[in-house]
Amino acid sequence: MSDKNLTTIALSIQNLKRKPFRSTCLIILVSIFSFVLFGGSILAVNLTNGMDNMSKRLGADILVVPAGYDKSVQDILLTGHPSSFYINGSIQDKIARVNGVKTVSPQLYIATLSATCCSASLQLIGFDPNSDFVIQPWISKRVRSNILNNEIVVGGNVGAKPGDVLKFYGRKYRVVACMDKTGTGLDASVFMNMNTARKVIFNNEKLSSQYANFGKTLISSLSIKVEKSYDINEVASNILKNYGEKGIDVIVSKNMLSSISNNLHTFLLFIDALIIVFWLLAIIVLTTVFAVILNERKREISILRSIGATRKKISRIILCESSLISLIGSLVGIFFACLILFPFNAFISTSLKLPYLLPSFLEILVFLLASFLISFSVGPIASIFAAFKIGKSETYTMMQED
Amino acid sequence: MLLNIEKLRKEYKRGNTSFFAVDSACLSVEHHDFICITGRSGSGKSTFLNMVAGLLTPTSGTIALHGNDYSTMNDKQISKLRNESIGFIPQGQCLLPNLTVLDNVRLPFYLSKRNGDIHEKAMSLLKKVGIADLADMYPAQLSGGESRRVSIARALINSPSIVIADEPTSNLDKETAKEIMKLFSHITSTGIAMLLVTHNLEFVEYGNKIYSMDAGKLIEGSRA
Numbered sequence: 001m002s003d004k005n006l007t008t009i010a011l012s013i014q015n016l017k018r019k020p021f022r023s024t025c026l027i028i029l030v031s032i033f034s035f036v037l038f039g040g041s042i043l044a045v046n047l048t049n050g051m052d053n054m055s056k057r058l059g060a061d062i063l064v065v066p067a068g069y070d071k072s073v074q075d076i077l078l079t080g081h082p083s084s085f086y087i088n089g090s091i092q093d094k095i096a097r098v099n100g101v102k103t104v105s106p107q108l109y110i111a112t113l114s115a116t117c118c119s120a121s122l123q124l125i126g127f128d129p130n131s132d133f134v135i136q137p138w139i140s141k142r143v144r145s146n147i148l149n150n151e152i153v154v155g156g157n158v159g160a161k162p163g164d165v166l167k168f169y170g171r172k173y174r175v176v177a178c179m180d181k182t183g184t185g186l187d188a189s190v191f192m193n194m195n196t197a198r199k200v201i202f203n204n205e206k207l208s209s210q211y212a213n214f215g216k217t218l219i220s221s222l223s224i225k226v227e228k229s230y231d232i233n234e235v236a237s238n239i240l241k242n243y244g245e246k247g248i249d250v251i252v253s254k255n256m257l258s259s260i261s262n263n264l265h266t267f268l269l270f271i272d273a274l275i276i277v278f279w280l281l282a283i284i285v286l287t288t289v290f291a292v293i294l295n296e297r298k299r300e301i302s303i304l305r306s307i308g309a310t311r312k313k314i315s316r317i318i319l320c321e322s323s324l325i326s327l328i329g330s331l332v333g334i335f336f337a338c339l340i341l342f343p344f345n346a347f348i349s350t351s352l353k354l355p356y357l358l359p360s361f362l363e364i365l366v367f368l369l370a371s372f373l374i375s376f377s378v379g380p381i382a383s384i385f386a387a388f389k390i391g392k393s394e395t396y397t398m399m400q401e402d
Numbered sequence: 403m404l405l406n407i408e409k410l411r412k413e414y415k416r417g418n419t420s421f422f423a424v425d426s427a428c429l430s431v432e433h434h435d436f437i438c439i440t441g442r443s444g445s446g447k448s449t450f451l452n453m454v455a456g457l458l459t460p461t462s463g464t465i466a467l468h469g470n471d472y473s474t475m476n477d478k479q480i481s482k483l484r485n486e487s488i489g490f491i492p493q494g495q496c497l498l499p500n501l502t503v504l505d506n507v508r509l510p511f512y513l514s515k516r517n518g519d520i521h522e523k524a525m526s527l528l529k530k531v532g533i534a535d536l537a538d539m540y541p542a543q544l545s546g547g548e549s550r551r552v553s554i555a556r557a558l559i560n561s562p563s564i565v566i567a568d569e570p571t572s573n574l575d576k577e578t579a580k581e582i583m584k585l586f587s588h589i590t591s592t593g594i595a596m597l598l599v600t601h602n603l604e605f606v607e608y609g610n611k612i613y614s615m616d617a618g619k620l621i622e623g624s625r626a
């Protein structure tokens with residue numbers, strides 16, 4: 001036997017329980033909206049963060065790569081998919097003399113087959129500490145002035161920590177630092193000085209014979225900084241015009257970024273549209289349902305009025321019902337979004353093939369609260385019309401003759 | 403005087419024409435009064451009762467319960483008055499389907515800010531109307547007569563001064579209807595006034611004042 005107080009919340013819960021199918025459907029609708037809102041927002045922030053980080057990390061205005069390997073470079077940067085490709089390093093001096101070129105720094109890419117630390121293969125990147133303007137400044141600031149031979153710095157996703165020893169092509173390398181996550185393919189890369197990188201190739205019989213024709217100074221790419229007074233596209237075009245027949249291709253970073261950024265922009269627009277569509281859908285459906293429920297519940301409302309309930313009290317019951325639907329729906333939606341977004345973070349990142357970086361815990365919390373508040377507001381907004389109608393019309397208060 | 407109604411009118415519009423559902427009705431009710439109002443369907447009985455209960459705003463005229471004129475009160479005050487002083491028994495199925503019998507009876511107690519426990523009183527009222535064993539049932543599980551008894555218990559939960567019943571015996575068999583009318587008689591004997599609308603002329607004998615309603619006019623009559 002019940003002896004609980006029959007409060008507004010208790011009455012609302014009873015009303016929702018009475019129509020379990022309808023209540024569940026409405027809760028599912030709100031939860032889909034809050035799922036899309038929170039999931040979509042976090043996805044959008046991850047991608048934007050990734051993109052920002054990528055443009056910061058890329059550093060170079062122009063990349064010179066072997067002809068036909070521009071896609072491979074993009075894959076390394078976006079997804080960390082390892083590649084090996086080479087050109088003769090003698091081209092570095094020639095390109096350095098092109099008008100407008102301020103700094104040229106070589107990189108050497110080696111795709112590993114396996115490593116003691118990882119089940120998947122990794123991208124080894126050799127860089128020249130004397131000319132590098134992307135990795136070296138970070139190392140100088142965070143580790144020490146330089147990394148020595150056989151020392152490595154690992155990306156945020158490699159899963160090794162300073163002091164660990166990793167083995168590539170039969171030789172051991174000591175981890176001296178672990179970089180912060182960037183959301184780019186560089187997170188799955190291992191950085192070493194050019195001398196160490198070349199030794200990886202030349203100390204391995206198979207690799208050295210495979211790439212022997214590129215000479216002892218083989219490189220994979222050149223990162224170029226352009227003088228401020230020069231047009232980047234023009235410099236890139238001059239490089240291509242003068243040395244294109246040497247088997248090279250140029251990638252203008254801002255063009256590559258803008259192409260990725262355009263894809264990202266379209267994707268983000270799609271997420272925004274999806275959020276708006278679900279928001280409207282949730283409000284329209286809930287408003288309609290509450291308006292229909294109101295007619296269906298005319299009798300119930302008039303009974304409540306006849307025993308002394310004020311119009312305000314009845315409006316409060318309706319608002320409470322819609323708020324409960326919103327509350328449960330919002331929590332369920334956000335819970336499922338968390339359940340998919342965070343444990344499957346790496347999978348989503350790989351599937352999207354776009355720079356992807358989770359925001360800080362505080363940022364996630366802010367998005368969680370904002371998403372919760374927005375999706376929670378759906379119910380009360382949708383029932384305002386019904387509550388207003390009750391407050392104004394005598395139709396809902398008078399006991400009609402049957 | 404418990405209830406005083408003066409020149410009560412309710413005008414409705416149907417298309418371009420308007421008509422008075424209740425037209426210049428006057429009525430005074432004292433404690434212990436058992437007033438029966440008869441009349442054909444559509445004669446304005448329910449409109450009249452809804453106005454007396456404060457559920458419907460009259461076009462003109464005054465209603466005063468315990469000297470409180472409804473026209474000077476807002477929705478909150480009228481609702482409080484209805485909750486505290488009027489026990490309303492609407493026509494037909496008038497229980498909240500999602501609440502148990504006991505909760506239906508207890509509900510009016512919680513609609514105004516009150517302290518204390520109403521469980522004992524609700525059980526004793528259910529006992530008084532003869533359905534204490536159905537306290538945990540839901541309205542869908544009850545017969546018509548049982549539902550009506552629950553609504554009577556509910557009407558009495560806040561110890562009202564007057565009970566207003568709209569066709570309380572409709573759809574009930576003769577025996578059950580008689581039992582319900584006896585219950586009402588018992589209620590008036592405790593000092594609570596009864597204002598009852600019925601189709602069934604057979605039951606007007608329970609009333610000490612009899613009225614008929616015809617085209618919105620309330621006409622005082624006498625027992626046949």
